[in-house]
Amino acid sequence: MSDAGGAGGRVASDAMDEVPYPESVGETVRGSSPMKRRLSRLAVVVAVLGLVAAGLVWLFQDELFHPFGDTRACDGSDSRLPKVISAGGVPIPADASDIHYVTENGSARVSFLSGDVPDYLHRVGLVPEGESLFDETYGSAYGLGSDESELPEGLCGPALRGPAWTYVGRGQGPAINVLVERSPIASDTLRTPARVIALFDIR
Incomplete structure (x- = not known):
């Protein structure tokens, strides 16, 4: 009985050893990082473009909103x-x-x-x-x-x-x-x- 239990324990232990849990989680995180980085960069680019557009509108508001820029x-x-x-x-x-x-x-x-x-x-x-x-x-x-x-x-x-x-x-x-x-x-x-x-x- 104890042998069977020991064998079962070893099998379970071996099975646990075969599942590289920390590595698989790490791989999953690493696998999603490029996408996250791309989204972060895109958000920064959009924000910068928004600021540039707002600055241009402010700078040239006379030309944009008045005839002849007058x-x-x-x-x-x-x-x-x-x-x-x-x-x-x-x-x-x-x-x-x-x-x-x-x-x-x-x-x-x-x-x-x-x-x-x-x-x-x-x-x-x-x-x-x-x-x-x-x-x-x-x-x-x-x-x-x-x-x-x-x-x-x-x-x-x-x-x-x-x-x-x-x-x-x-x-x-x-x-x-x-x-x-x-x-x-x-x-x-x-x-x-x-x-x-x-x-x-x-x-």
């Missing part, structure tokens, strides 16, 4: 305006900021903010030097209440706030229309600074 240009513009915009043949004020424009079929609408609007109106020939900015010979009240605002179609950026005054080029003067924000407090002055929207031909 942050001033609104969607739908078909012509690029120069760095120094001339409306009615006269450069807009040097202090102009928050500039936006849309161009279509040879005409342009330009919106800007300036504290030097009276001088611009004189320079562009819409109001002669020494004349009142609100002389109805040269302009008129625009139908926009003090609690209202308006933005011409296609133009982007902030809207013009009422009340407003409109000037129209006449006779031999420039082919230009200008809307300007009036002061909501004093009817004989403009806002300071005032938003201006100029409409003119660029042909």
